[in-house]
Amino acid sequence: MSEESLMLANDQAARRRVSATLALLVLVTLLALVSLGVGPVRLSPLTVIEALFGGGSDLQQVIVREIRLPRAILGVAIGAMLGLSGAALQGLLRNPLASPSLFGAPQSAALGAVLVISLGLADVRSWTLPVAAIAMAFASVFVLLSIAGRNAGLLILILAGLAISSLAGALTALVMNLSSNPFVVLEIAFWLLGSLDDRSFRHVLLALPFIAAGAVILISLRNNLRALTLGEETAQSLGVDVARLRLAVIAGVALGVGGAVAVSGTIGFIGLVAPHLVRPLVGHDPARLLLPSALAGAALLLTADIAVRIIPATSDIKVGVLTSIIGVPFFLYLIMRERRSLSGGPA
Amino acid sequence: MSAALLTARTISVVLGGRQVLHDISLALPASQLVALVGPNGAGKTTLLRALAGLLPSQGEITIRGDALSSLPLRERARRSAYLPQGHVVHWPLPVRDIVALGRIPHGAGDPARLAPTDAGAVQRAMQATDVADLSERRVTELSGGEKSRVALARVLAVEAPVMLADEPTASLDPRYQIEVMTKLRNAADGGMLVIVVTHDLGLAARFADKVLVLSQGRLVAQGRPTEALSPEILADVFRISAYRAEHQREAVIVPWAGI
Numbered sequence: 001m002s003e004e005s006l007m008l009a010n011d012q013a014a015r016r017r018v019s020a021t022l023a024l025l026v027l028v029t030l031l032a033l034v035s036l037g038v039g040p041v042r043l044s045p046l047t048v049i050e051a052l053f054g055g056g057s058d059l060q061q062v063i064v065r066e067i068r069l070p071r072a073i074l075g076v077a078i079g080a081m082l083g084l085s086g087a088a089l090q091g092l093l094r095n096p097l098a099s100p101s102l103f104g105a106p107q108s109a110a111l112g113a114v115l116v117i118s119l120g121l122a123d124v125r126s127w128t129l130p131v132a133a134i135a136m137a138f139a140s141v142f143v144l145l146s147i148a149g150r151n152a153g154l155l156i157l158i159l160a161g162l163a164i165s166s167l168a169g170a171l172t173a174l175v176m177n178l179s180s181n182p183f184v185v186l187e188i189a190f191w192l193l194g195s196l197d198d199r200s201f202r203h204v205l206l207a208l209p210f211i212a213a214g215a216v217i218l219i220s221l222r223n224n225l226r227a228l229t230l231g232e233e234t235a236q237s238l239g240v241d242v243a244r245l246r247l248a249v250i251a252g253v254a255l256g257v258g259g260a261v262a263v264s265g266t267i268g269f270i271g272l273v274a275p276h277l278v279r280p281l282v283g284h285d286p287a288r289l290l291l292p293s294a295l296a297g298a299a300l301l302l303t304a305d306i307a308v309r310i311i312p313a314t315s316d317i318k319v320g321v322l323t324s325i326i327g328v329p330f331f332l333y334l335i336m337r338e339r340r341s342l343s344g345g346p347a
Numbered sequence: 348m349s350a351a352l353l354t355a356r357t358i359s360v361v362l363g364g365r366q367v368l369h370d371i372s373l374a375l376p377a378s379q380l381v382a383l384v385g386p387n388g389a390g391k392t393t394l395l396r397a398l399a400g401l402l403p404s405q406g407e408i409t410i411r412g413d414a415l416s417s418l419p420l421r422e423r424a425r426r427s428a429y430l431p432q433g434h435v436v437h438w439p440l441p442v443r444d445i446v447a448l449g450r451i452p453h454g455a456g457d458p459a460r461l462a463p464t465d466a467g468a469v470q471r472a473m474q475a476t477d478v479a480d481l482s483e484r485r486v487t488e489l490s491g492g493e494k495s496r497v498a499l500a501r502v503l504a505v506e507a508p509v510m511l512a513d514e515p516t517a518s519l520d521p522r523y524q525i526e527v528m529t530k531l532r533n534a535a536d537g538g539m540l541v542i543v544v545t546h547d548l549g550l551a552a553r554f555a556d557k558v559l560v561l562s563q564g565r566l567v568a569q570g571r572p573t574e575a576l577s578p579e580i581l582a583d584v585f586r587i588s589a590y591r592a593e594h595q596r597e598a599v600i601v602p603w604a605g606i
Contacts, residue, residue, distance in 0.1 A: 013441075014459045094437035223456045227448055230501070231435040237399055238451045238505075239424030284438035287457070 083297020086271025091286030099272035104165030112136030134258030194320015210259025217252035269327020385561035424452035449504030
């Protein structure tokens, strides 16, 4: 193949990736507009745009700009962070079944937050909450990867993840068990289900800096994640400090997931599903997967958060419940697909 | 050997409490194909990984006069390229993108947007290994022989002065074995120092300028193939006898019987 035709093929693949990414961006924007219009008062996308830029009635402006905008922003940011974390972990471990929720990161972050709330260390809108959530998320992923060791097999990772999320769940239950105030317990129980209801700009300010920091870290690691395609040893021989890369991915995931969990509770499985949805569109390169996977994550969470407001139910369904109900069957499907590597063959 | 490109001085490696390598010293010049041979468990792969700086060792390794331990990871990676056993590729990327990974030590990022020098190196490596036609194919769909050529292209794309290859001919049919060794021979003739671990004494005798014989973590012989693979060494180290001859003015050594 000549150099020109090589470049041409390169161009075609690159163009397909760019258009897929742009399409996802448009989708996220549209979903955000729909999200701003959905609720007890339904507003058309045009009214929403008008209200966003200071038009329409005062009521419409309050609904769109103060009630629903924080919710939509959190939906985009948290969904994107979960999608990005999933893609980064899958790249780090060269494994399509990796994701923050399977490794117990959100559950551990929730434990951190619950501890802070129930010990009365802070109210639910203080900085202590995300910091505790991030610390626990970091600890959980760090412990997981330490147990798993280098070039860990799928089975070890998933078993260790199961153990860690069970432990985090048990400790959370213990904290609630020991709590003397039934209202606090109920509050925690609902918060654990994961929701974007009634979130204000306070919440956005609380989560966004951590999510942004986590995202910047993960995206800056993209070329090193690509080098890991050849395995840890070869990546090291190409000048990648693999030990530092691991720590940096853990830190990025912990910052993002911890920040997200602190305001939304646990929202699972978006990190697992999002990378799989975009692989057919942009290919398997772990570096090129990051941004599209983040966009897919944002689209998924926005869709779920719109769905919980549209689905008729006597009591409102929490978005974390919905993502799990959709995510777990998807996980089962992936297990079926990866059956061969799970039963001991080469991954 | 004053013009040594790679030197090792009293290299010792301890793995899991067991001393795997004992005081190995080497001085190897450029433009040579060096075969590293020895029975199973002699420490061949360990020595190769130590030379690549992939595991901690005592003693000093230098490339182009600088101690490996004093160089940043990136600079090390530009001076010696490492080809591990087995050609592991975890994601089904196109061949071109895999070969482009060899440019990471030079700061290359997205394989779709390579700088001209990087693109040139990738192109040269793919032509040298005859994989240019496979450019768009996913590496996971290739045959074993094709995969080994792609792996070779990836390590050539680094354009490092030293190449360390761990059993690049393992599990290849005879034709591909000869092909891979010929490519390594070409790389050496082009100025590289190529160190290749192999179990195939015949290939070592036929292609190498120099053979290093490891036994129980010690370097027990080094020299031209016929000297290093003398009947005495084959008997003592490998516990075999061999048929020895010359064909087309090259040494022929065929392991014949255990002793």
